[in-house]
Amino acid sequence: MKIIKDSAPSAEGFRMPAEFEPHAGCIMIFPERADSWQYGAYAARKAFGQIAEAIARSEKVTVCASAAQYDNARALLPAHIRVVEMSSNDAWARDYAPTFVKNALGEVRGIDWGFNAWGGLCDGLYFPWDKDDHMARKLCDLLDKDVYDKRDFILEGGSIHVDGEGTCMVTESCLLSKGRNPELSKEEIEDVLKAYLNVAKVLWLPCGIYNDETNEHVDNICAFTAPGEVVLAWTQDQTDVQYAMSRACLDYLEQALDARGRRIRVHKLPLPKPVTVSEEECRGLDACLDRPARTPGERLAASYVNFYIANGSVVMPAFGDPADETAREILQRLFPDREVVQIYSRDILIGGGNIHCITQQIPE
Amino acid sequence: MKIIKDSAPSAEGFRMPAEFEPHAGCIMIFPERADSWQYGAYAARKAFGQIAEAIARSEKVTVCASAAQYDNARALLPAHIRVVEMSSNDAWARDYAPTFVKNALGEVRGIDWGFNAWGGLCDGLYFPWDKDDHMARKLCDLLDKDVYDKRDFILEGGSIHVDGEGTCMVTESCLLSKGRNPELSKEEIEDVLKAYLNVAKVLWLPCGIYNDETNEHVDNICAFTAPGEVVLAWTQDQTDVQYAMSRACLDYLEQALDARGRRIRVHKLPLPKPVTVSEEECRGLDACLDRPARTPGERLAASYVNFYIANGSVVMPAFGDPADETAREILQRLFPDREVVQIYSRDILIGGGNIHCITQQIPE
DSSP states (O other): OOEEOSOOGGGGTOBOOOTTSOEEEEEEEOOOOTTTSTGGGHHHHHHHHHHHHHHHTTSEEEEEEOTTTHHHHHHHSOTTSEEEEOOOSSOOHHHHSOEEEEOTTOOEEEEEEEOOTTTHHHHOSSSOOHHHHHHHHHHHHHTTOOEEEEEEEEOOGGGOEEOSSSEEEEEHHHHTOTTTOTTSOHHHHHHHHHHHHTOSEEEEESOOSTTOTTTOOGGGTEEEEETTEEEEEEOOOTTSHHHHHHHHHHHHHHHOBOTTSOBOEEEEEEOOSOEEOOHHHHHTSOEETTEESSOTTOEEOOOTTOOEEOSSEEEEEEOSSTHHHHHHHHHHHHOTTSEEEEEEOHHHHTTTOOGGGGOEEEEO | OOEEOSOOGGGGTOBOOOTTSOEEEEEEEOOOOTTTSTGGGHHHHHHHHHHHHHHHTTSEEEEEEOTTTHHHHHHHSOTTSEEEEOOOSSOOHHHHSOEEEEOTTOOEEEEEEEOOTTTHHHHOSSSOOHHHHHHHHHHHHHHTOOEEEEEEEEOOGGGOEEOSSSEEEEEHHHHTOTTTOTTSOHHHHHHHHHHHHTOSEEEEESOOSTTOTTTOOGGGTEEEEETTEEEEEEOOOTTSHHHHHHHHHHHHHHHOBOTTSOBOEEEEEEOOSOEEOOHHHHHTSOEETTEESOOTTOEEOOOTTOOEEOSSEEEEEEOSSTHHHHHHHHHHHHOTTSEEEEEEOHHHHTTTOOGGGGOEEEEO
16 A cells, blocks of 8 residues: 555546446444444444445445454354454544545545544544544555545545536535634635545535534535436425525525536435434433433434445435335436335434445445 | 355365465564563564565565554555554464465365464463454455354464375374364374365374474474475484484484375475573563563574465575574575575564464465
């Protein structure tokens, strides 16, 4: 694994492929942290396992587990899923695993962004985050990929989406947050994204999903389903706090052009009814930084947009809500060549994210 | 990684290739243990690094490092050597990494033997050994190889050598020791070796190198250099305790036939003058099981036979002894197509082994 410090991917013909382009595999992390995963993480592990199995039907899945949890992971997962020992502070592969870029010859490299637990000492979610921050480089070493060192720029994989044709989509609430790169202007942040993802245009959605503690990652509210097409998390309930947020994103997208000069086609994906955490669930969580990790009644950032596009399937959340089926039908229509698989993911949602947050694709 | 419990390699056409057959790569482990590696393991790490670099000139080297030592390993080793996180109790890759077998189609599988730190609670060298014992399976998972589960049989990779043509060579002192498989007869042990390594003949040397705390592993006294040919560690000093031991091995080999019915050609490889551990070196070691790990003046099991055959080189020990050069010349003559590289390895020897003990080849 060569560490590349003095140049950016775009200068060498590398670009970040869209998630719907072919994958060599997928990276996940086995959940363990007692202030993230209620009641010893047993329910979360079951959901992680179902997701890993669904993805592994069409691409190789590698699950990272700590030394302490390796045997549990190996026992839970079927033989065709690879388990490797790798320590982390939590289980959000999307945000710690490398962002992979690829050139025209098919060579794949990683990008090692700085990671500070979604806001560092400003509004980060836990401390320390050193093991997470090491993962991108360790994964590139494991996979025998060279890696771009961009650790002086704080970015999580869940805060960016690309269409593979020159457009990147982010949220202002996240990328302009005080806890990430406060010394950089919006233009300077755009320049980093352009140089490292090899995109010509950055779409800036104003915000994400209400109470999304990642400062509203884009991957929970809006995702490309094809070049020029997105799904947007949507509620019809104008009295709900999310309405104005989704509306602001829609307004932005309706006036935007992508890198190729196309108007964006927006498919609304319904949100489930507001999901809140129960007293019983809160009792199963350790405290975090001396405060309760969750408080009863707290609203969780549930959204069907938080799906993973595998080679042969789309793996999406279910919440036991009437909208589960509507959302599934919409995605199935948008991905006619893939099987849409729905996994009940409340136990991941309580941890603070969903299926897209716990997966990272490796381009073919 | 499929775990195969109900059949043995020979039944499925798999055999253990000789070390001089082509490799896909080599596995090593980064040294860390304070009762094995004097003065914080710095000198040992330097030697490990030199060995890894020498091997990496002709095959891919993967070095396993604990979470705590990962960064040190990565900083010490050049970029083309892969470092992966994997915990262990010590650094003897030969003895914990899988023994690999291969079939005629080129498919490679691992064997996961039981490991009990060279004798378990009987005369083992440290406690616990659980992380070591897990490595074979974890390495097969990492390398995407299926694995034969033979954990009910205690064996270390350093206690066997094969010629790739049906012959295995072991020592009685080790394989018949009370701390390994005392419930099995010599014939039953032979049957396991035959079934798992796919050999027809087992050569039983009586013993190994004096004071070799592995119960005298074969890989420190005798090694195949080609089918039908071995090097044997030898001293001319008839007053030395080793003389009778090497002599007994020579007598055995001179009357033995290999699996193909050949007489064995024995090349004597001189031993260095007896090497003892110094007071200064002992002061740099933590105690082990409440006893000093080494005592000043203790004789170490130094031997040039403890070399590694890489694709393009033979990496062998040097001790700063006049015999260094003679031994090198003999090996260079026996391996005319490989460069013989000599590495000063006293710092590994103090740990309890040498170059062959800290490496494990993966067949191509």
